[in-house]
Amino acid sequence: MIRKTRSHININEQLLFEMSSPGKKAYQLPPLDVPAVDAAAALGGGGTRESIEDFPEVSEVEVIRHYTRLSTWNYAIDLGMFPLGSCTMKYNPRINEVVARTEGLAWAHPYQPDALSQGAMEVMAHLESALAEITGMDAVTLQPAAGAHGEMTGILLIRAALEKRGDARKKILVPDSAHGTNPATAAMAGYGVANLKSNSLGMVDVATLEQEMTGEIAGLMITNPNTVGVFEENIARICEVVHAKGGLVYMDGANMNALVGVARPGDFGIDVMHLNLHKTFSTPHGGGGPGSGAVACKAELAPHLPGPRLARVDGAWRWNYDLPESIGRVRAFYGNFGVLVRALAYILAHGGNGLTNATLDAILNANYIRKLLQPFYDLPYQSPSMHEVVFSDDRQAKNGVRTGDIAKRLIDYGFHPYTVSFPLIVHGALMIEPTETESKPEIDLFVDAMISIAGEIETNPALVTGAPYLTRTTRVDEVTAARKPVVRWRRPA
Ligand SMILES: *Cc1c(COP(=O)(O)O)cnc(C)c1O
Numbered sequence: 001m002i003r004k005t006r007s008h009i010n011i012n013e014q015l016l017f018e019m020s021s022p023g024k025k026a027y028q029l030p031p032l033d034v035p036a037v038d039a040a041a042a043l044g045g046g047g048t049r050e051s052i053e054d055f056p057e058v059s060e061v062e063v064i065r066h067y068t069r070l071s072t073w074n075y076a077i078d079l080g081m082f083p084l085g086s087c088t089m090k091y092n093p094r095i096n097e098v099v100a101r102t103e104g105l106a107w108a109h110p111y112q113p114d115a116l117s118q119g120a121m122e123v124m125a126h127l128e129s130a131l132a133e134i135t136g137m138d139a140v141t142l143q144p145a146a147g148a149h150g151e152m153t154g155i156l157l158i159r160a161a162l163e164k165r166g167d168a169r170k171k172i173l174v175p176d177s178a179h180g181t182n183p184a185t186a187a188m189a190g191y192g193v194a195n196l197k198s199n200s201l202g203m204v205d206v207a208t209l210e211q212e213m214t215g216e217i218a219g220l221m222i223t224n225p226n227t228v229g230v231f232e233e234n235i236a237r238i239c240e241v242v243h244a245k246g247g248l249v250y251m252d253g254a255n256m257n258a259l260v261g262v263a264r265p266g267d268f269g270i271d272v273m274h275l276n277l278h279k280t281f282s283t284p285h286g287g288g289g290p291g292s293g294a295v296a297c298k299a300e301l302a303p304h305l306p307g308p309r310l311a312r313v314d315g316a317w318r319w320n321y322d323l324p325e326s327i328g329r330v331r332a333f334y335g336n337f338g339v340l341v342r343a344l345a346y347i348l349a350h351g352g353n354g355l356t357n358a359t360l361d362a363i364l365n366a367n368y369i370r371k372l373l374q375p376f377y378d379l380p381y382q383s384p385s386m387h388e389v390v391f392s393d394d395r396q397a398k399n400g401v402r403t404g405d406i407a408k409r410l411i412d413y414g415f416h417p418y419t420v421s422f423p424l425i426v427h428g429a430l431m432i433e434p435t436e437t438e439s440k441p442e443i444d445l446f447v448d449a450m451i452s453i454a455g456e457i458e459t460n461p462a463l464v465t466g467a468p469y470l471t472r473t474t475r476v477d478e479v480t481a482a483r484k485p486v487v488r489w490r491r492p493a
Helices: 060-071 094-100 118-135 147-165 181-188 206-212 235-244 337-373 403-412 440-459 461-465 478-483
Strands: 139-141 171-175 192-196 217-223 248-253 272-275 295-297 309-313 316-320 389-392 429-432
Touching: 094 337, 118 139, 118 272, 118 295, 118 309, 118 316, 118 337, 147 181, 147 217, 147 248, 147 272, 147 295, 171 181, 181 192, 181 217, 192 206, 206 235, 217 235, 235 248, 337 389, 337 440, 403 429, 403 440, 403 461, 440 461
Parallel strands: 171 192, 171 217, 217 248, 248 272
Antiparallel strands: 139 295, 272 295, 309 316, 389 429
């Protein structure tokens, strides 16, 4: 007989508020050994309160157990594959964490004098030169805090360079396959956005570009490989067309996991780009940060980079603030330093050949998945895949099952879903990026799950549209959750 009483392992953990019991607390302070101060008076009479309505009162062990139980519900890269396309969810080697926690680096204060910060400055200088080498560019800033922030920085560099030429322009060309941050960036930087339609191969069409690239276009924002996982094979020609009309080319480098050690954007004509250090160079991400969107550029744009810049003076590093052509700071201090340390540790631990091998393995893994799943899922673009592969749900949609349903069913098989419904140019997209860190057995498990789901859709589509079954909550009403979020618990009347 199953007892109906509560057990200490709850399928659905109570909220901390519901566990509250008046008078409990999770701390114990020693008696005061200094004169007491009236906090409200000390703060000038404002900014304090005696109590917070419905503030949970729980003991230390209750807090610890509550959050530890919740943490076991999470899916994580340390539990298994995370096939989210466009996100490059690779495993983060533990050595990076050890290096980032090195006392002198982890406790360095940004206001320390330069003389006491030489090691930290050396880390940043070394990383800047490694990234310049990897991208084939002349200069790098580590300030931007994420990819989108790097885009913003890069487009402001383009604006500054064109203004200096005396030819400020009005619009930025953005292919229809672009990540949503690209047109958003162009608009935030004050440009109009001109849409560039992809061709049937999922690439920029050179003839269309030649028509669209007029004297009012400041530049092109291009992702390469693009968001359908396809290398823009005319990239050198594309850059020539933009340059010939006096524009500059920005590359969204979020997909550099397909290029590092194999091809350099600086060599195929890109003027400025960002790198997502938290994607390509293995910083844990997915929880909303911190990240780093380092920006690399050619010499013409370098004088406009955000300041301060590192300078070598009399055998020591100094911060140079004397940058009359700089676009100014884009962030406090020098960037998310811990992320920079991890990126350098990752680069040095791999070495040049190791980085190249990682890239080749990432491409191999994506193409292995493509080959095995192609008999079961539609492939909208036949162009060769790089580090990710994009299927569509066209075949499954005939049975009333959409990409979001397949993703939910994948959860029952123990995998995090792939990227759903992006890129927008693929109707019902399933975007899969395994990264180089997955082994053949792990990828085989994933492929088996995807093939099994394709079979379920043939025989019992309702099984898939009702998934997931093994999670604590099944489908939530995403629209209501977004439109009417409940963010404050209230004691039931
Ligand atoms: C992730 C991503 C971005 C944005 O990067 P954030 O660090 O999330 O701001 C931009 N473009 C592409 C193609 C991406 O995959």
